Amino acid sequence: MDVFSTLKSKLSSGNATIGIIGLGYVGLPLAHALHEGGFRILGFDIDPSKIEALAVGRNYLKHLGEEMTTTLSRSDRFRATADFSRLSEADAIIICVPTPLGKHQEPDLSYVINSGRDIGRTLRRGQLVVLESTTYPGTTREDLLPAMLEAQPKGAEKLVSGKDFFVAFSPEREDPGRKSHNTKTTPKLVGGLERESGELASLMYARAIQHVVTVSTAEVAEAAKVLENTFRAVNIALVNELKMILTPMGIDVWDVIEAAATKPFGFMPFFPGPGLGGHCIPIDPFYLTWKAREVGKPTRFIELAGEINTSMPHYVVDRLAAALNDESKSVKGSKVLIVGLAYKPNIDDTRETPAAEIIEILAGLGADVSYHDPHVPTFPRMRKHTRDLKSIDLSKDVLTAFDAVLIVTDHAAVNWRAIAQHAKLVVDTRNAMKGLGGLGARVVKA
Numbered sequence: 001m002d003v004f005s006t007l008k009s010k011l012s013s014g015n016a017t018i019g020i021i022g023l024g025y026v027g028l029p030l031a032h033a034l035h036e037g038g039f040r041i042l043g044f045d046i047d048p049s050k051i052e053a054l055a056v057g058r059n060y061l062k063h064l065g066e067e068m069t070t071t072l073s074r075s076d077r078f079r080a081t082a083d084f085s086r087l088s089e090a091d092a093i094i095i096c097v098p099t100p101l102g103k104h105q106e107p108d109l110s111y112v113i114n115s116g117r118d119i120g121r122t123l124r125r126g127q128l129v130v131l132e133s134t135t136y137p138g139t140t141r142e143d144l145l146p147a148m149l150e151a152q153p154k155g156a157e158k159l160v161s162g163k164d165f166f167v168a169f170s171p172e173r174e175d176p177g178r179k180s181h182n183t184k185t186t187p188k189l190v191g192g193l194e195r196e197s198g199e200l201a202s203l204m205y206a207r208a209i210q211h212v213v214t215v216s217t218a219e220v221a222e223a224a225k226v227l228e229n230t231f232r233a234v235n236i237a238l239v240n241e242l243k244m245i246l247t248p249m250g251i252d253v254w255d256v257i258e259a260a261a262t263k264p265f266g267f268m269p270f271f272p273g274p275g276l277g278g279h280c281i282p283i284d285p286f287y288l289t290w291k292a293r294e295v296g297k298p299t300r301f302i303e304l305a306g307e308i309n310t311s312m313p314h315y316v317v318d319r320l321a322a323a324l325n326d327e328s329k330s331v332k333g334s335k336v337l338i339v340g341l342a343y344k345p346n347i348d349d350t351r352e353t354p355a356a357e358i359i360e361i362l363a364g365l366g367a368d369v370s371y372h373d374p375h376v377p378t379f380p381r382m383r384k385h386t387r388d389l390k391s392i393d394l395s396k397d398v399l400t401a402f403d404a405v406l407i408v409t410d411h412a413a414v415n416w417r418a419i420a421q422h423a424k425l426v427v428d429t430r431n432a433m434k435g436l437g438g439l440g441a442r443v444v445k446a
């Protein structure tokens with residue numbers, strides 16, 4: 001049998017080893033889903049604490065639940081390792097490493113390139129490589145493939161992509177904390193550098209994911225992912241702008257969105273907030289902005305959405321300052337309690353959280369800032385956040401001691417009724433006080 005047919009039969013029967021590079025928010029649930037699909041899984045990470053945790057079944061991503069790590073660590077079809085020479089054991093290798101922005105908002109592909117080099121060092125005939133990290137269109141062909149080929153040891157046999165080995169892109173659509181969809185039930189886009197690569201990657205995913213959509217090229221799959229995240233960033237900016245227009249008119253933007261959402265077609269509700277957070281929406285659109293320069297085109301929607309969304313923490317603080325002013329108080333010297341530190345509800349992820357910037361602005365103005373988040377017990381200092389903080393528990397006495405409560409994230413586990421009853425002033429960026437008006441607190445939306 002030729003290389004393609006051999007790999008095809010291995011992947012479609014489940015009798016194959018899948019290497020997963022990067023065992024974080026994306027790689028770990030993917031490892032679990034492919035393990036359930038019957039494959040042997042070899043997980044790779046440069047973080048030794050993750051390898052150790054998986055060896056003993058300790059869960060390091062709370063929102064995924066205990067079952068995932070327990071199942072993997074007990075299985076003889078799963079191993080996690082930092083020994084990258086073992087990449088040669090894998091029939092297919094999936095890359096799930098970070099793709100952040102650099103200092104000047106430029107794509108930082110160093111993690112992807114490093115993984116490409118790791119793979120290249122042991123690349124052998126009959127392997128499939130799939131990139132899942134979010135990136136600009138062209139990365140798989142123009143950046144990943146050359147990194148792999150250049151890392152091949154001197155004197156190694158020259159292998160040809162699409163003939164001897166196969167390369168594809170499949171965007172990750174994971175949405176941590178979402179209950180309605182998971183890795184298995186979210187349709188998976190796949191595009192190969194060549195038709196054969198797309199076909200092989202699709203066969204692999206089809207064993208673990210209910211609906212696999214094969215598109216014509218890796219570039220289509222890469223661009224589709226950037227479109228999805230840009231679509232969110234632009235629409236969130238639109239409702240944030242609408243909020244700033246409607247508020248001085250005395251119109252509640254949340255009521256307006258709810259009203260518009262009764263239209264069964266041609267409208268999709270997006271909700272305003274205190275600013276973007278997380279590893280994806282604030283970052284991914286700027287990968288396209290960077291790539292667009294290559295063809296001499298501006299990305300005006302992306303830039304404008306970025307401008308509006310990044311101004312939100314300042315808008316929120318201005319609303320808080322005005323609300324305190326109504327009570328003859330200044331921000332300076334006021335005690336402010338931030339509720340919800342994670343960037344979105346019901347998870348513990350604080351990457352790029354707007355709460356960090358809000359805390360910095362308020363502290364800079366002289367406020368005494370504390371926070372409550374049932375999912376984030378401590379918030380140590382980081383690059384953009386300069387103080388060590390600890391979550392405080394809510395009680396009637398605690399709530400009455402603060403001049404204002406500022407709601408940044410609406411976790412289901414927060415006692416919203418207690419806040420509505422006992423806080424003096426609530427500045428609400430999430431409509432968390434809906435239906436709780438008139439219980440005691442003065443509520444101002446922001």
Ligand SMILES: NC(=O)c1ccc[n+]([C@@H]2O[C@H](COP(=O)([O-])OP(=O)(O)OC[C@H]3O[C@@H](n4cnc5c(N)ncnc54)[C@H](O)[C@@H]3O)[C@@H](O)[C@H]2O)c1
Pocket residue numbers: 021022023024025026027044045046047050096097098099111114115132133134135172173174175176279280
């Ligand atoms: N988190 C999400 O919700 C989400 C959703 C869709 C897409 N994505 C994309 O998926 C990719 C991964 O994101 P994530 O949230 O899983 O990141 P993460 O930081 O949770 O996990 C990445 C893992 O890769 C490891 N790593 C880094 N360099 C490595 C290397 N050279 N070799 C092996 N391991 C390495 C890190 O130690 C870490 O464990 C990014 O491109 C991100 O944009 C993330």
